[in-house]
Amino acid sequence: MTKILEFIDSIFVAAKAWILCLLGHFLPAWIVVLVSITISGVVILCLGPVIMMYLTLLERKLIGRIQNRYGPNRVGIWGLLQPIADGIKMFTKEDIVPANADKVIHLLAPIAIVVPALMIFLVVPFGKGMTTVNLNIGLLYFIAVSSITILPIFMGSWASRNKYSLLGGMRTAAQMISYEIPMTLAVVPAIMMSQSLATNAIVLAQAGGHGLNWFIFTPWGIVGFIIFFLCATAECNRPPFDLPEAESELVAGFHTEYSGMKFALFYMAEYMNAFTLCGIAATLFLGGWQGPFLPSWLWFFGKTFILICVMIWFRGTFPRFRVDHLMAFAWKFLLPLTLINILLTALWQFTSNLAAWCGSILVLGISLWTLVKLNRTFVPEKRHYPLES
């Protein structure tokens, strides 16, 4: 029984090793290395767009159910071919470039935005031994690469020469730079506890306890996870943080002047970012591929998809933030909370018992209460003018 489970667990790793062994019989070693890189690359390059396509379908289905209607269900059974139909539609659409646009940058922006989105896939641990590149600075790499996403968005918005695009781009820059800071600081506790920047090592640090020794089951873990998840939602411009493309205010924000496949590339980057950010959130706080009974890659994808469903749930529930509220939330609420969380993690490293639990909850409660009180907006007292008659 355990043998079968182990086999299923390592089925992808074994398949790749088998292909490489087969080629190793009659090819020189350096070609085998190249083939190994190619296999991983091709898998990721296929995985990203396919995940994106079916995330759009999942999102439309879930949002539809939330709004009491069926989602797309006409193309294929349960609408499963809908993403392909959408893709064909996108390919056949006319590509319109504004007359006064900066044509080179206008073309480069959608290409450049997909690159960091795909690059993050490299450090995501999909399962046991399934990290494509086991970088020892994996998390640093993730933070660095994911912050590049601002640049192509701003490129596209600036090159479009459109006021709505530019406003969207400005908002993106403000929002993503602001939310990068609490996101990075929310990651710090996980790094402190696992004492490594490698994503694989962080997953291994959550081993034990029947695969349920996840960071989220600690007071600093749950706070860190919530902050990280909120920041991740803001990072990939998803509602309620979708100010860069607020369709009720800015037409379509930074991609107003994009059509056809260029527009689709922006969308692809957004959904792939959503996937990778959820994957990293699962890796950091939900134990990555750790879990009882089921194969590791199934655990990873299950956790990631639950997080994505929560993101979609957010989208179906919340109205958009106001710009000043958004900024205030990042700087005045999340940032102090992350700093307190880092302090708590440092304390947790010395004592992790019931007293530490109670102390942490007390500290968090007090800080939360203080932050809420400090962030309270001034509401002037309502004046009453009694009628004199």
Next chain:
Amino acid sequence: MNIFGSGVFQGMMVTLKNFLTSYFRKPDEGGIFTVQYPEEREKAIENFRNFPFLVYDGSPEQIRCVACGICERECPPKCIHIEMALDVVGKPARKPTVFDIDYGLCMNCGICEEVCPFDSIFMDHAFEVTAPERQISLVRPKKALLKSNEYFQKIRPTLAAVIDQKRKTAEEKKKAAIQPPATSESK
């Protein structure tokens, strides 16, 4: 006491409830109320009225229409065209040979139904009327317009019952009107 952030969870619970109940609740209990049109149809309301059609009793020869032309005159967009049939001698035969309605012009007002003294023209429930062009294909000749009284009873039972009752009493009155002279003669 209102805990900070509790409104967020309340909102999320609302959407979660909507999501879950959409799978098993019926439309009028808050479930999905979409009617997937070509496969599913809503039941037509009895008084729903669309394009007009002609009623016949029994066989298509027993058409109620007598080609009086009232509907033709009253029709606001003038979409009805009637020609009266002539018998062998050349006298008008109180029957239409041509009865065309241009569905492309008809505005579904139902005035023809109101003005018809012979209860022969009524508004139909069939609304799926399409054509590749608007000149010829939408003109419905008499053959296409004729529908049986049974069909009329099926789609608009209340009105059909009233009309049938009216026609029956009128016929009986007619018979009675013929009968009395015979009885008076015997007296």
